[in-house]
Amino acid sequence: MSTHHQSLDIPPTSVSSSSSRLFSNASNIAITGGQFTTVEPNMHGHSSDLQRYGLELLLKNISHGALYDAAERGDPPRCHPGTRTAVLQQIMEWIKAPEHLRKVVIWLYGPAGCGKTSIAQTIAEMFAKEGLLGASFFFGRAIVGRNDLSQFAATLAYQLMQPSPEIKEILLRTIEDDPLIFSRSLEVQMQLLVVEPLKSIQLPVSSPPRVILIDGVDECGPDGEAQTRLLNVLGVAAASLQHIPIIFLITSRPEAPVRFKFNTEPLQDLAQSIILNDYYRPDDDIRLYLKENFANNTFHQQYIKFPSEWPSDDAIEQLVAKSSGQFIVAATVVKFVNSPRHNPVDRLSAILGMTGGGSENPFATLDAMYSIILSEVHDIQRVLQVMTLLILGTNYSDILTTGVISHLLHCNILEVLIDMHSLLLVPPTHDSESVLLIHHLQLCDFLMDQSRSRQYFIDVNKGHTFLCQCWLDVILQLPLPKSPLNLQMCIQQFAFHCEESSNANIANQLETFSLLTASEKIDNPKDLYGDQWGIFFKIAEKHGGPDVLLRFEDELYMFFISRLHAYTPSLQPLIPALFCLPNRQELVVLLIRLDAVEFDGLRSSLLMLYDSHAQEGLEKEDSQYFFHNLFMQRQSSARNSEIDLQKSYEALAKVFIERLWSTLQ
Template sequence: MSILRDAKDTNVAGSAFAVAQGDGNVIHQTITTYRSGPDGIEILFKFISPDAIHDAEARFEAPRCHPETRIVVQEDIMTWGVPLAGAVQDPAFFLWLLGAAGTGKSAIQQTIAEKLDEKKIVAASFFFSHQFIDRDNEGKLAATLAYQIALNIPDVRPHVAAAVIDNPSVFTKSFEKQVEILILEPIALAIARDPSSLQYWPKLIIIDGLDECKGEDHRLSVLVTLHKCLASGRLPFRVALASRAELPMRDFFAPSGLGGSCTRIIELNESYNPGADIRLYLGSAFTLIRNKNKLELTWPPEAAIDKLVDNASGQFIYASTVVKFVSDETQQRPKEHLQLILDQAVISSAPYAALDATYTAILNKSVSPKESITTLRIALGIRLADFSRAGFCQLTASEIDSFLQLEPSHVERLFGRLHSLVIIPAGDAVKLKPYSLYHKSLRDFLAAPSRCGPELSVIPESIVERICAQILLSTGRLEKQQRCPESCPNFVHGDFCLVGKQQIIQFVEEDQGTRLHFHVPMHEALLNPDFNGSSLQESLLNLDAEAWVAERVRHRQHMQLQVMYYLVHNVVFGCSSVFQCGNICQRWREAILAKCANAGWDIPTFRKLRSLWAPPIGTTTSVPWRHALQLGSS
């Protein structure tokens, strides 16, 4: 029998009702819901990172342990997290799974999360990732954990919902304060109401890739806050955390560190015999490839497997990259690809020498390796300001293609042979998902000239120059498509669009621990006297200057025309003095002056003369660009 029949937006929290039926029986019902008004859990959902949860659709392609591999380390973790019946529980409430890049930490964490989730043991999970702006920091960690705890523990849910309603500004507070309001206080209220229910709750929180959370101070804040909560007993779970052995984790979990005495450490080294697991994985993967391509039973020879296992040196990322490359369905050349890998000479004893050689071989298969790498690094690092959310947003594959003016044929030429390294959205996914990497080790490789070598090394300045050039050739004002009608064809909107705010592009790239931030307000960076515009030269030579200018005049883009007028007067383009200008400068300035005059725009004579006398960009006497020419409609 239902009570409060047909009621709407009426919630009663923690009340007991006696319902009398016609036969005289009394049914006692306890309703644990929320107060009237909006649902706090629905509000909470708006502030979480759904893709960071282990069972998210976005983690469909996440690495997992191959069947029958990593058995011992999985058992060690699960025994720590959920002791066998009658066994004494390990007093350590932290577990730190550490290992070098590519040793399989994330695959183990993902596999553990899925296995224990089936047994209702996982209270919450969070997988950090350097590739996504809502997963490369701790900003949404507390909310995401609280959301899962609320869903997985019904006793806690109403109190989490109430906390969100009572504290609407909680999401602007520090990580520690968010944990207090969204997790600790609701758990305390639930336990106070029914202490016996605690024994039936899930036992484990899984956090992966803390080293991919930006900022050493922020990582330390997460560790200290979790330690405080666990040590006090207010957080009745265990936390399995995986990361590289970087700061501050290395100091925090050291014997003398704050978490040293309460942490079980599992290091993915030779003690877990990774070579045997890699051999098993390769044998199974090559059997599938052999059957699918109808190859002879003797392929690949045992000696090839031996060499790959030896090259891997315990790095599962090496083995998985080889398998992806050999099995690439877009090329269907398994024998050729495997032989290419085997032929790579590993002449260094560096930890990643074999992996680096493999990355080099695959990237060199691209039609234009440096162009592919430049485009890839732009796709991974570029962010566009989104003032409606007071931050920056990541660009989808479709938006990257639009911004860089890439046709499908261009995308195929750049990335068509890199499917084993790059996740390339297809179909409808291009409008929803960004370009991304299978593993962070590739980004580390590309950012280190000592590893990728001069043939594949692309300096950040070249990438920034390409971004600036693209902005210049696209439009005058930057704005992600928000208020323009859906019919507006522009990705980066200009003066003629309905948007009114000037926004900026940010280029962020991890470079051996340093985050490079590059802001582009309009075209200021292009007009810096130190700017080397050599990559623009070919574009400006081949571009139809009159058509480009006519389009800007038609849309009344004064700013862009002024910028271009000053930019072309550049020593890079052959201008050596006031009266000795190169072909690019002459052609573009003539087109701008002529089209503006034809449109009836006013160009004050003294401004025009001053611009003609201005020294070229690149000389020590260059004048500020804003004083070069002022265009205005009459």
């Protein structure tokens, strides 16, 4: 009897590399019947997950409000139709010039208020419509996320990848390879996230150039150091990309650090500059802007009968002269005159009738106009308090919503600012979560210069003292119903203004403050044991004197003991002894460094060692050694392993028991 085998020949091309490994080193293969299933790894799905992860990382590190069309910027300033045509045409011609005639950087600069941001916004919108806007970043001095360099490179990279799958693939692969890229230096981020992707796609030189627009370099960082660093990075990037159709359009005031960088290599050779001066005939543009904005005041035309020729040509010419080429003056005049709450004829007469001028102060006209506006404010003292907060609270400007300011100053801030819409960006009446913004920085300069603002002058030292008291009042009133303020936030700001105020004023504030009173508002031990309480001890040591420091130590220690008792009733027999312990200062130093987790560990250790002492007793230890050892350990490292922390708890607990037992005996 013979058996017939039906052989199946499998062509090599039909077997995947993974399948063929099953038959390696085999010969004369005969496969009869059966079914084979090849499972391939889903590399595409894995890649998609990595790309999604890379995109999520990127989105977490961009400044959403810095884009030209960001919702955060509201209705941004742009060139009024028919104005700025000469300078816009000049910029367009330079950008679209043949490759051998154009520079890789254009620097547009001019004094504050001359309209640089309006021009930048208009250019961004024009090139976006043509598909030639590569990226934009609008700096804002008082706006978190737009006033430093932490998110600059990532924001540019995100925009550059939007129209380009090639750049997107390169960029996301870079992030996948180095998920910590956003913690690297600005120089490294610009090279890997912006320069390398642009160089990799090899755009033809003949392609229309893409514009990377950066507005307000002078508003980056608190001083010239950040501006210098930014221009260093941009200079290196521009030099690397000068043979690629990319153009950087940069705007700024002519501040000293910025001028210096554009007058030295590499930007000196890479850039061409445009200064916004009389060459571009700003008076003609301002005249057109004023005429059309007054003529289009349709709101008042429904209720008021205007004079037949209002405003007169003479009035317009006076306003043009007062503007001195600064669009910010004209824009402020229009907002002031067209206020829906006032008669525009009367408001314009007030502006035209004001005095001011002279060569000594280039902002004399603007100052006189500020004085006119402030003179018509109903509650000027409250408004100046708001301005004090906005000017001196720049380190926490991102939390200064209308709701926070209302709680802090005990008023309805939107009602207080009803007459300030021509100078401030005030949110709608129903919006309590928007941040309050000043339209332009000259107002701050005006208010802080007594020779210019006179009765509206804001004294810096008195301002910090006032805000110190405001934050202290809120601390003592917490918790406030429907308030976004919390204890940690209030303590940080109170401490900030204490540090900025004079010694005498700080001492007065500390005399009225009680840690024990504030602690009564705390439900969670975590709110007590943290750096915010250490702030008070630092201030008291420096400014408050020994009496205040001793009182703070006693109050904190008493609260610690009461909290220990509340959380661990079984330790009640030790409470009297705890209040009698000598030399508590070292213990207080340690207590102000304990957070909630460590508090629980300390409490558990105390309970455990107390029980064991009652049963078996403990070895004698040198208490000073334990305090010194633990103090030095916490000074050198805020966090160690859990084992080291437990040793610290036990060491501190032993000191407790040692002192307690000696007291009880």
